[in-house]
Amino acid sequence: MAKYIGLRLLQSVFVLFGLSLLIFFIARVVPGDPARQALGLLATQEQVERVREQMHLNDPFPVQYYYWLRSLLHGDLGVSSYTRRPVTTDLAQYLPATLELILFATLISFIFGQVTGVLAGYFRNSWFDGASRLVSYLGIATPAFVIAILLLFVFSQVLKLAPGIGRIPIMMQAPPARTGFMIIDGLLAGRPDVTLTALKHLLLPAFSLSVIHIAQEGRITRTSIVETMQKDYITLHRVHGINTRRILFKYLLRPSIIPTVTVMGLDFAFLMSNAFLVETVYMWPGFSRYAMTAMLNKDLNAIVAVVLVIGVTFALVNLLVDVIIMFLDPTVRLRQGGA
Amino acid sequence: MRIPRLLGVAAALSALVVGLMGFIGLGATDNVAVINGYPVITADPATASDWYDTETMYNLYSPLVYPAPEGGVRAHLATSWEPVGGDFTHWRFVLRQGVKFHSGNEMTAEDVAFSMARFIAMGRGNSGPLGKVNAVAVDRYTVDFVLDKPSAIFPEVLVLFFPVEKAVVLANKKAGNYGEFGDYGEDWLTTHDAGTGPYQMTSHIPGQRLDAVRFAGYFEGWSNEGWGPDEVPIEKLVFIMETDYTTLMTLLKSGGLDLEINGGWTLPQLQEIQKDLTLAFSSVWAQNVTVWMNSKVAPTDDEHFRKAILYAFDYESIVGPWMAFGNGETGILLPNMPGYVPIDPQPRKQNLERARQELALSKYAKDLKNVKVAFHFCGGLGFEEEVGLQLQADMAQLGVTVEVTGPPWPQYSAECSSPETTPNMTIFLFGPQSAPTHDYYTYAMFAPKGLGWIFEAHWFFDDPEIIRILDATRAEPDAAKRLALYEQVQPLIAAHALAFYPYQKPTLFARQAYIVGPQETIVFIGPSENMHMWRINLKAKEAMGR
Secondary structure, eight states: OHHHHHHHHHHHHHHHHHHHHHHHHHHHHSSSOHHHHHHOTTOOHHHHHHHHHHTTTTSOHHHHHHHHHHHHHTTOOOBOTTTOSBHHHHHHHHHHHHHHHHHHHHHHHHHHHHHHHHHHHHTTTSHHHHHHHHHHHHHHHSOHHHHHHHHIIIIIIISOOSOOSSSSOTTSOOOOOSSSOHHHHHHHTTOHHHHHHHHHHHHHHHHHHHHHHHHHHHHHHHHHHHHHHTSHHHHHHHHTTOOHHHIIIIIIHHHHHHHHHHHHHHHHHHHHHHOHHHHHHTTOOOHHHHHHHHHHTTOHHHHHHHHHHHHHHHHHHHHHHHHHHHHHOHHHHHHTTOO | OOHHHHHHHHHHHHHHHHHHHOOOOOOSOOSEEEEEOSOOOOOOTTTOOSHHHHHHHHHHOOOSEEEOTTSSEEESSEEEEEESSSSSSEEEEEEOTTOBOTTSOBOOHHHHHHHHHHHHHHTOGGGGGGOSEEEEEEETTEEEEEESSOOTTHHHHGGGOOOOOHHHHHHTOOSOSSGGGTTTTHHHHHHOOOOOSSEEEEEEETTTEEEEEEOTTOTTOOOOTTSOTTEEOOOEEEEEOOOOHHHHHHHHHHTSOSEEOSOOOOHHHHHHHHHOTTEEEEEEEEEEEEEEEOTTSTTTTSHHHHHHHHHHSOHHHHHGGGGGGTOBOOOSSOTTSTTOOOOSSSSOSOOHHHHHHHHHHSTTGGGGGGOEEEEEOOTTOHHHHHHHHHHHHHHHTTTOEEEEEOOOHHHHHHHTTSTTTSOSEEEEEEOSOSSSHHHHHTHHHHSTTSOOGGGGTTOOOOOHHHHHHHHHHHHOOOHHHHHHHHHHHHHHHHTTOOEEOOOEEEEEEEEETTEEOOSSOOSSTTGGGOGGGOEEEHHHHHHTTO
16 A cells, blocks of 8 residues: 555656646746736836846746756745745645635535435435436536625625625634634634634635535436446345345445545546636635736746646545545455555 | 435535524624725835835825825925936935834934835836936935936926835845845835835735724824814725625625725626715726827828727717716826827717728728738726727728737737737726826827837837927926926827827726715825725714614
């Protein structure tokens, strides 16, 4: 197992190196002058030239990459030309907000996706199966930002059941950012009110993000349940009189959950880079919005860092998914040489 | 197992979710104003450059001189100034005594000289128009500025120069590129302030939020003269940075936003705000919607062709629905600026007959079928695209094809870096963000040594008379005589049809009715957003249940 994980990590390093090389050059050939973007409207041409020199923008691409890689190896991702702060500082500020959001969204989509999928599969062709199919299609077809606006309007504006924007209310004093996760920081600071409020603020944006994934995971789980139910060993268990709950949770759910877990891993990385519209609607100060701002302002260091973070997340989450599947599926474990 | 039992699990989860929601309220009426500005990145006066940075500067810092409502500048941190010698390369400023920094220390000439040295050495932000300046403290309250080139308008340029406290900056410097001055305190000043402004920063998360509290020791005081009995100074400012106007509308309607100072509302949103009796507008400055015509590429290299465009455009159609919000005629200067001269076409109506006459005089008259005009706007800005589509329809009536494209801002702005890469037509909005405002709309846009780039995407510098007059404006110390020069140059510039101006777009600050201001109308970005000029009516706020 350890050898397998080590090998996968080593492969990831090579993948990330290739990714950094690719995105570094792509970011530089996209039209626009990063120095001009950084200096603002009233900068003179002389000032622009000086900053181009400072940013090594007049050097050949390989030289620029050398400078960047050298800094990276020292833990320095450079300075954002937009926020004018170290990119690492920006990431430390924005990444936890998005991780908190998408972890919560993933949890919601897992719970609701599993419940609806199992029910729909177990009672296939029932009214519930039909209804869940219809709702799933709607969920898949409706963009997350539309759902975000609708939820905001209904639950925050009309019913006043949920807060509208931000991680906590504008007037609430945030606890010191120890982890960047508002829920945890509230507890660490002895402020359960912050934790509870942060949870409330998470609900609508997280649910907006999770709807499409609830629908997808629900459908996948349903299909998987239906397939597994047709296996001979399930029929055998039924014939032996094993009760329904035991069949469902011990023999049916475990193999059926494997495709869902695989999809969840992909969904997590997808959400990292695609949550920006929901983050915009809810004024969520997150990584995805930061990434979009970096792109629009041709913030070279930030763009490369953002892609690397997404790449690292993708690699780690997929590794985690593989490990989980190894635990869930003994055949995979045996193929990898561990019993 | 039955469906209802498993449904029960889902129902329980849902109940947990709804239970977590609870009822949300913002609490009692507070003396706080939540204000939306575009993302403020730097709070350092030496690196602040965009207009939203300037809005922040006017709250946290004070400029040496202040833009005056009638044009020109008036005393502020400096009480008087005069040129030393006759060539305008040496200026002496006398400072106000007793001005306190937020630390409580008094501002002196030493601080001002240090701030200017820092501004010039760092060479960013709004320092470009100053050139090279050597600052020397003559005594505790007198400072001399020696320029590398003569400038009669130097005092007016200083409306974007905000002194910092030398001792505080040096106490917080880090290692950096400026020798003994390290980083000149740049890193520290991103999230702290060292100013004399009416508000003092308490926290700043760049691009996200800036909090400030009222500075009781502000040198202009907090007199309530001219305000209503229940209108009191705002104690705390919370600047949020949101660019999505759907979200902002939600906030405004729910009372979560008190004032919005960037005015990016769409027409339906403005109409919705107008209908709501708890909301109101303030409007102080407008943006000049400007469509440059590149004089160096075909077919807009032909003056008659450019004039045909001027006359073919249907001004009334494009402005129509906006008229209720004050959008209207404009020209090289904004109409509310002294010395504004209306330019062709007059009246501002489509004149296809005149357009045809001009087209007939152009060198492209016999080959109109093969003529294509590229019109570029900033991708995502619908009102800019509308101008392009209107022109497309208008020019089609003359048999000319206009291709309307909206590349994203980085590409769009990069295109304007040279005459060869600039499209035939490019549309920009120019708010009064650089001083003197007259200079910004004339010299900066039409002189060969102007701001260049998107400010001069017409690329026409071929008329020596225009250049002579523009140079004369910078050499003329007498404001009245300078104004006469600006009046003289506008028709000369307009005669070449280098741009057309569809309309001026007022910046409408949407606000809760209990927020009142600004007390003065100053046509410049920043001073009107100085919250010293605004008040809050707490009784009205309470009555509205906010």
